[in-house]
Amino acid sequence: MKPQCLSKLQKGEIARIVTMDQDAPVCQRLMNFGVLPDKQIRYIKPAPMGDPLEFEVEGRAFSVRKTDACRIKVLPINGL
């Protein structure tokens, strides 16, 4: 299966982070925040107007804008 955009996850879906665009400032900040490749990420929900999106990594929730979220490619973990 091909890694997909983080913003394409379904609400509540869990995925594994495969790659992060290391040239994107948002990914650099996220990595400092503790969001790193290989970690599990859960899509909580979008803001009421569709953007930004809320995620959770290891019990810590954060929100990023949709366009930025797409800098992260993930593989959904099925059967959870």
Place this chain on the structure above:
Amino acid sequence: MEDVDSRAFEKPLQLALAGNPNSGKTTLFNALTGLRQRIGNYPGVTVTTTTGSMFFDQKSAYITDLPGTYSLAASSLDEKVVHDYINGNLPHVSKPDVLVCVIDATHLSKNLFLASQLAEHHIPMVIALSFWDSASKHTHFELGLLTQRLGVPIVPINAAKGEGIAELKSAILDAHANSKTMTRILWDAKIQEVMDAFKKEVEQKGERLSDAEVQRYLFDSYVPSLHRVKIDPVELKKIVDFHRAKIRQGGFHPHTAEAVLHSHHLNPLLIGVVSSGKTRTRRAESIDKILTHRFWGFAAFVLFMYLIFQSVYSWSSPFMDGIDFVKGFLQGQASEALASFPQLQSLVTDGIIEGVGAFLIFLPQILILFFFISLLEETGYMARAAFLMDRLFSWSGLNGKSFVPLLSSFACAVPGILSTRTIEDQKSRIITIMIAPLMSCSARLPVYVLLIGALIEPRYGSFVAGLTLFAIHLLGVIVALPVALILRFFLKSKQSKPFLIEMPEYQIPNIRNVSSRMWNEAKEFIVRAGTIIFAITILVWAALYYPRPADLEEKVKQEMHASYIEEGGNGGEFFQALEDEESDISAALGQKIDSAYINQSYLSRFGKAVQPVFDLAGFDWRITVGILASFPAREVIVSTLGVIFSLGGEVDEGSHSLREAINHSVWTQGSKMGQPLFTIPVAFSIMVFFALCQQCGSTLAVIRSEISTKWAVWSFVYMTLLAWVGSVATYQFLNLFF
């Protein structure tokens, strides 16, 4: 006694408190220092730090609360201040003796990244594990093992309850006495090689960098500027780029290598330290089912914002009235006491007392607004508000956190601008500050009420009057949008912090944090902006008071006498009436004299000189002078108009006499002589001018202290031009119909 003496000469310990945002750092700071705090500003930096003093059994210490950051990588001014502070690169600040790193125990592994970066500075360190009670409920920590591995004291604390504070203090002394520094990362050989080579090359240019500084040069997303490094920036960038390329050749990305490698370093250190029982569900998520819900989320948001706005707008008014009352009382007292020295009397009452009142009047609104803002931040709701509103603002270069400052600016731009400190992204913050004064503040209301009440309501009824009032409030918002877009274009080159908001767990607000925040903000406003507001008030007082020709009063008396006789009055009666200070004639003479003084004051002379510029907007010299006099504070226009129209300065917007005067005044010179002055187009022209103009010295003073003098000047220039263009366009357009 001996003991006391030796202590007096001992240098107090210098401590710094670092940690992630939402790590409970400020709660710990307040628990350590109480109210012994002062705010520190560094030249050219808008980020502030708070320093407080604290006492040990034998020693005293200064402790500085650094801005909360996730990392030392400078993506904004906050991180830069933390880095500069720890490296002793800020003026008048020496390197701290001990670092206290606050770590949220519920997110131990992620918070340790910052500690690991701090370890690179070779400064003794203590780790304070915050939120210990809630973390230890679900998770078991082998703290002995972790202490052994990290090499620094680790102290669990519940700062809000004061638990662990004594232990933390003795751990600080221990770390200091035994120079306990945290276990450093063992860098990948290739990276270490690059760091050494970079350090050596810079050394050959005559500059010595510490290991930590080398890492900032190589790993940050842009080349940091350390003032003490005297290498030509272009050359330095070349060197940095060369070595960053080497990092890439080694298979790492220079901007992420740090995060990746520190995580590799820390993960093994945590094995066997943390064993959690069942996985905890985030309490926040169930609360957010409502608070960020598609419908209920907005409903709650509107309710909270309405509450904040109402309190800033209405609850503050009794306090403001109180300040006004005390001011008036003091002015009355001073006026009586100094009656025989008219010049001093006017300086003290209309200059000094007025000037002090001019900035004290903002305190109720500032205190109330910051009460709510610290509640929003303490509880964790601020992040949700930004989450809800971001979409609405992001396209114009603002972000979700711009909402609260803009909303409060409808009450008053001064607290509104102060509250932009919650916006981390400097670009969004500048744009928010620049458009905040366009929101129609409560000081503009008297002008609208006066003109609408005098000219529009009598002719078109109360429905149109209400509609006009609404439209004029809307005008600022509509104009703010293109202004924000233009600013975003001009600030394009400015580095913007990517939007990333942590959605922290909800917390019960800590009353001590709330009150110290209110106190510090108010204190800082008085120190930084109060002095300027005071100075502006004195300057305008002087421009309206001087010159004082000796023969003016006599001249006015004679003119009045002449017209009295002309109207068939008896000269003797006139002078007899003047003997009685309570008589109508005495009062009228007093008002005429006040008016005459103002009419020949320096400010009026200037107003008459520039009046042709405002002719296109339909303003005569009296309106022009009124507008000029109200540049320091727009609300004075009403009383200034009162003085200019010889009604005395005691009129207000509801005053019948002033409305009469407005309805009956005519042009006194020029081609329109004899025609009514206040027509519908003129009324709208004035209102548009007030809606758009930067007539507030206090706002300018705050912009200057929050960003820079340059931005304060820009704000003044663009809004004044906008006001002029707007009022000319309004007048010329409406003149086609009326």
